[in-house]
Amino acid sequence: MKTLTFGIQENSVGSGLIYRNKIRLTGPPIPTLPVPPTIISAVRTSATSVTVTLQDNSGNETNFTVQHKTSLNGTWTNSSTTIPAKVGIGGTVIYVKSGLTIASTYWFRACARNAVGNGEFSNIVGPVLPL
Numbered sequence: 001m002k003t004l005t006f007g008i009q010e011n012s013v014g015s016g017l018i019y020r021n022k023i024r025l026t027g028p029p030i031p032t033l034p035v036p037p038t039i040i041s042a043v044r045t046s047a048t049s050v051t052v053t054l055q056d057n058s059g060n061e062t063n064f065t066v067q068h069k070t071s072l073n074g075t076w077t078n079s080s081t082t083i084p085a086k087v088g089i090g091g092t093v094i095y096v097k098s099g100l101t102i103a104s105t106y107w108f109r110a111c112a113r114n115a116v117g118n119g120e121f122s123n124i125v126g127p128v129l130p131l
Contacts, residue, residue: 034058034112061112
């Protein structure tokens with residue numbers, strides 16, 4: 001619960017009267033965007049797949065989005081937008097991106113998502129070279 005207290009005070013000069021009014025507002029915490037995960041590793045596990053390991057740095061995310069690109073200045077593409085989050089902070093989440101092009105190089109990044117929206121993106125890992 002978040003409680004905010006506002007006070008208004010008026011001193012009437014010479015009258016000795018002091019008026020004090022307080023308003024207290026109480027409600028649920030204001031939702032915030034999740035903290036970005038950290039990509040611990042992205043390892044080519046076959047000619048057409050990469051295993052991406054994320055460090056969960058947030059406690060209010062519902063899932064993760066992983067993106068990839070095939071050149072340093074390329075456009076990011078969603079690999080998956082529905083990687084489920086684990087409960088709590090500090091766990092690891094493993095995602096396997098399959099269907100990659102043989103002999104291509106990849107870069108990866110990720111973000112955490114919740115009802116408020118997408119958090120900032122993680123570190124970028126790459127290049128992940130072909131086997």
